[in-house]
Structure formats: C-alpha cells, structure tokens
Amino acid sequence: MEIKIMKNILDRNQDKAREVRDLLLSKKVLMINLISSPGAGKTTLLERTCSKLCGDVRIGVIEGDITTDRDAQRLKKYNIPIVVINTEGGCHLDSHSISKVLDLFDLENIDVLFVENVGNLVCPAHFDLGESFKIAMVSTAEGDDKPEKYPMLFREAKAVLLNKTDLIPYTNFNLSNFKKDLTKINAQIPLFEISCTKGDGLKEWFDWLLQQLNILLRI
Amino acid sequence: MEIKIMKNILDRNQDKAREVRDLLLSKKVLMINLISSPGAGKTTLLERTCSKLCGDVRIGVIEGDITTDRDAQRLKKYNIPIVVINTEGGCHLDSHSISKVLDLFDLENIDVLFVENVGNLVCPAHFDLGESFKIAMVSTAEGDDKPEKYPMLFREAKAVLLNKTDLIPYTNFNLSNFKKDLTKINAQIPLFEISCTKGDGLKEWFDWLLQQLNILLRI
Numbered sequence: 001m002e003i004k005i006m007k008n009i010l011d012r013n014q015d016k017a018r019e020v021r022d023l024l025l026s027k028k029v030l031m032i033n034l035i036s037s038p039g040a041g042k043t044t045l046l047e048r049t050c051s052k053l054c055g056d057v058r059i060g061v062i063e064g065d066i067t068t069d070r071d072a073q074r075l076k077k078y079n080i081p082i083v084v085i086n087t088e089g090g091c092h093l094d095s096h097s098i099s100k101v102l103d104l105f106d107l108e109n110i111d112v113l114f115v116e117n118v119g120n121l122v123c124p125a126h127f128d129l130g131e132s133f134k135i136a137m138v139s140t141a142e143g144d145d146k147p148e149k150y151p152m153l154f155r156e157a158k159a160v161l162l163n164k165t166d167l168i169p170y171t172n173f174n175l176s177n178f179k180k181d182l183t184k185i186n187a188q189i190p191l192f193e194i195s196c197t198k199g200d201g202l203k204e205w206f207d208w209l210l211q212q213l214n215i216l217l218r219i
Numbered sequence: 220m221e222i223k224i225m226k227n228i229l230d231r232n233q234d235k236a237r238e239v240r241d242l243l244l245s246k247k248v249l250m251i252n253l254i255s256s257p258g259a260g261k262t263t264l265l266e267r268t269c270s271k272l273c274g275d276v277r278i279g280v281i282e283g284d285i286t287t288d289r290d291a292q293r294l295k296k297y298n299i300p301i302v303v304i305n306t307e308g309g310c311h312l313d314s315h316s317i318s319k320v321l322d323l324f325d326l327e328n329i330d331v332l333f334v335e336n337v338g339n340l341v342c343p344a345h346f347d348l349g350e351s352f353k354i355a356m357v358s359t360a361e362g363d364d365k366p367e368k369y370p371m372l373f374r375e376a377k378a379v380l381l382n383k384t385d386l387i388p389y390t391n392f393n394l395s396n397f398k399k400d401l402t403k404i405n406a407q408i409p410l411f412e413i414s415c416t417k418g419d420g421l422k423e424w425f426d427w428l429l430q431q432l433n434i435l436l437r438i
Contacts, residue, residue, distance in 0.1 A: 037256045037257045037258065037338070037340075037361070038256045038340045038361050038362075038365055038368070038369060039256065039358070039360065039361025039362040039364075039365060040361075065368060066341065066368065066369060066370075066371075067367075067368065067370060068367055068368055070364055070367065070368060089341075089345070089371065091310065091339075091341040091342045118341065119256070119340065119341075119368070119369070120310075120339060120340070120341050120342075121256075121257050121338065121339070122285065122308075122310040122337065122338075122339050122342070123310045123339075123341070123342065126308070139258070139360060139361075141258065141358060141360030141361075141383065141386065142256070142257050142258025142259075142358075142360075143257075143258040145258075145289055146257055146258060148286075148287055148289065149257070149284060149285065149286065149287055149289065149338070150257060150285060150338070151285075151286060152285075152308065164360065166389065167360065167386060167389055167390070170385065170386055170389055171386070171416075172416065197390075197391065
C-alpha cells in the first residue's frame with residue numbers, strides 16, 4: 001500500500017513535468033533548472049547573466065526558496081518577470097508548483113526561463129520539473145569531492161558550473177582531482193570554470209547558453 | 220489515508236529517537252548531530268576535534284553519506300570507532316538507521332559520538348535522531364544570508380559553527396549581517412567563529428564541547 005502511494009506521487013510529478021515540457025516547447029521557451037548547495041552562487045550567476053544578456057534575450061526567473069524573497073529582490077533591478085515559490089520547509093521544487101506559476105508568465109515573450117531551485121545538492125536532482133535541462137553548480141569552497149559524493153546531480157545535469165575559482169588559492173581545492181572524479185561520473189559533460197563575483201570565465205557560459213537557445217529555436 | 224501513513228512514519232521516527240536518547244543517556248554518551256551544506260567543513264572539524272581531544276575523550280563517529288566512505292577514510296588515522304551509513308540517495312539520516320548502527324559501538328567506552336549527517340541544510344533539520352543536540356555549521360563562502368533563508372536548522376541547533384572565517388577577506392560575507400539575522404532566528408544561540416583549516420577559534424569550541432560533556436556526566 002505504501003509503495004503504491006509513492007508510485008502515484010512520482011508518476012504524477014512525471015506526468016505534470018511532461019505537460020510543462022510540451023507547453024514550453026510549443027512556446028519555444030528554454031527552461032533551465034539550476035541546482036546547487038546553499039550559497040554556491042546561483043543568484044549571483046543570474047545577476048551576471050541578466051546583466052549581460054537582458055536586451056538580447058528575454059529572461060524570466062522562478063525563485064525557489066524555503067522562505068523569504070531575498071534572491072528575487074536582488075534580481076528586481078533587471079526589470080524582468082520573477083515569481084517566487086516559497087516551499088515553507090520543502091527541500092525541492094516539483095513539476096506541479098512550476099506548472100501553477102507558469103500561468104503568471106507571458107510565455108510568448110520569454111526566451112529563457114531560469115528556475116533557481118532550493119539550495120540543496122541532493123533532493124532537487126530527483127525531480128523533473130519539465131525543464132529543458134538541469135545545470136549543476138558547485139563552489140570551489142565546497143571542496144573537490146562533490147561529484148563523487150553527490151553523483152546523481154552530476155549524472156543528470158547537462159553542464160557543470162564550477163564557481164568561485166578566485167578562491168582556489170585560499171583553499172585546498174584540487175582542480176585536477178575534481179575533473180577526474182567528474183569525468184568518472186559523466187565523461188562528456190561540459191565544465192565551465194567561473195567566478196561570478198570577479199566575472200572570470202563567464203563568456204564561455206554565455207556563448208554556450210545562447211547556443212542552447214539557438215538549438216531550441218531550430219526544433 | 221495518505222496523511223495517516225505520513226503520521227505513522229513520523230511517529231515511528233520520533234518513538235525510535237526517544238529509545239536512542241534513553242539508551243545514550245543511560246550509557247552517558249553525548250551524541251552530536253552535525254548538520255551543514257555539502258563542503259562546509261564537517262569532516263575537517265572532526266579531524267581537528269579528534270586531533271585535539273582523542274586521548275582525553277573517547278570519540279566515536281557515525282558518517283552519513285549518500286555514497287562512498289571518503290569522509291570515514293579521512294578519520295581512520297585517529298584509530299577511533301567509525302561506522303558509515305550510506306543512504307544511497309537518501310537526503311538525511313533517521314533514528315532507525317542510527318539505532319541499528321549503535322549496536323556496532325561499544326557504548327560503555329564512548330564519551331562523545333558524532334553523527335556527521337548527509338550534507339544538506341534542509342532535510343536533516345527535520346529529523347530527530349535521538350541526539351543530545353544538533354550543531355549547525357555554515358561556511359562563510361556560502362554567504363551571510365543562510366540563517367534567514369534556512370531558519371529551521373538555526374532554530375533547532377544548540378550552537379552554530381561559522382567556519383572558513385579565513386576566507387572572509389576574499390568574499391562579500393558580512394559578519395555583522397550574519398549575526399543580526401542569526402539573532403532574529405535564535406537570540407541566545409552560541410556562535411563559534413572558526414577556521415578548521417587554519418585552526419582559528421577552535422579552543423572555544425573544544426572548551427564548550429567539554430563543558431557539554433561535563434553537564435551530561437552530572438545528570
């Protein structure tokens with residue numbers, strides 16, 4: 001009986017994710033599910049990305065947070081559509097919450113919809129939101145052992161952003177160990193070495209993002 | 220029906236936590252549930268604590284990890300009893316898993332049993348393992364907004380360890396904002412400002428820990 005209920009819940013998430021994905025594809029919206037530990041730099045990445053691309057690309061953001069609208073407040077200055085989902089204790093977003101808030105966006109006028117998931121390297125990796133793809137973000141300050149210790153996300157993601165490379169000289173982070181472990185988990189995954197506060201390495205990220213958008217528009 | 224099942228699960232966790240707590244109290248074992256995001260420095264704290272206190276204090280460790288025994292390997296050199304719980308995708312430990320592995324320890328010969336929970340600032344805060352108390356650990360590299368964004372853990376914990384203070388000069392971490400927000404969530408909570416890699420601020424942590432052990436022995 002318990003197993004049956006779990007299956008229903010997961011099926012329903014998957015069904016709704018499929019609906020979301022079909023809707024976004026029909027509207028040519030690239031939805032990116034951005035996943036990391038707390039404080040790895042997701043919001044700073046969105047600030048940098050909006051600052052560079054707003055004007056050329058129509059960006060929208062769904063901010064997933066347990067409580068507060070602090071991240072959304074940081075993005076207000078870009079004058080983009082933002083919706084906050086407060087999970088009130090929940091450790092991840094699901095496709096139903098995404099489906100509900102999509103009504104609040106004018107999807108005809110959005111190219112890229114970022115979902116900043118709840119800060120958590122574990123649970124969000126298990127839930128399909130109907131996104132185009134997941135991005136895994138990790139900060140050098142977290143150590144070089146994260147791909148092997150939290151493999152699910154690194155298997156699921158379409159690209160990895162290694163943030164806070166400017167802190168490497170002050171930590172014991174070993175880049176070659178990190179790359180070796182990541183390759184074991186997901187041999188082909190693109191890796192972007194960036195510093196969102198300093199601006200390092202972001203050009204490659206912007207170029208890759210625009211490339212993903214072009215691929216979608218050709219479908 | 221779904222609500223009933225959830226209630227049973229939570230009740231059972233709480234019942235088992237009570238059993239664990241009674242057992243540990245009867246054996247005069249201080250069990251500390253150490254919770255943080257991935258890479259905040261839990262294992263390095265345990266390395267420092269073993270290095271300083273082993274000899275005077277009989278320490279045991281339960282290592283909660285999704286997969287791998289990497290953290291346990293780092294602690295082997297201290298020649299202490301260590302048990303690894305691999306959750307295989309699970310985002311937190313529960314009282315049942317703790318109860319099962321307690322049989323593997325000689326509790327008569329342990330003073331402090333550390334539980335290094337799965338790296339996750341959200342889910343572990345919701346689960347009573349039967350610990351004496353929870354410790355919240357957060358790294359300065361995660362930013363100063365964590366208490367307000369993840370309040371549950373900071374409400375539940377008996378003390379906060381702010382780690383990686385050596386990185387403050389290279390980040391935009393604002394210590395006075397952090398303290399202000401923490402005070403709003405939990406006005407009386409002790410805060411230890413430490414750097415586990417540099418060794419800064421650890422004396423206060425060791426002293427406090429020994430004090431907690433003395434309080435337990437007097438009960």
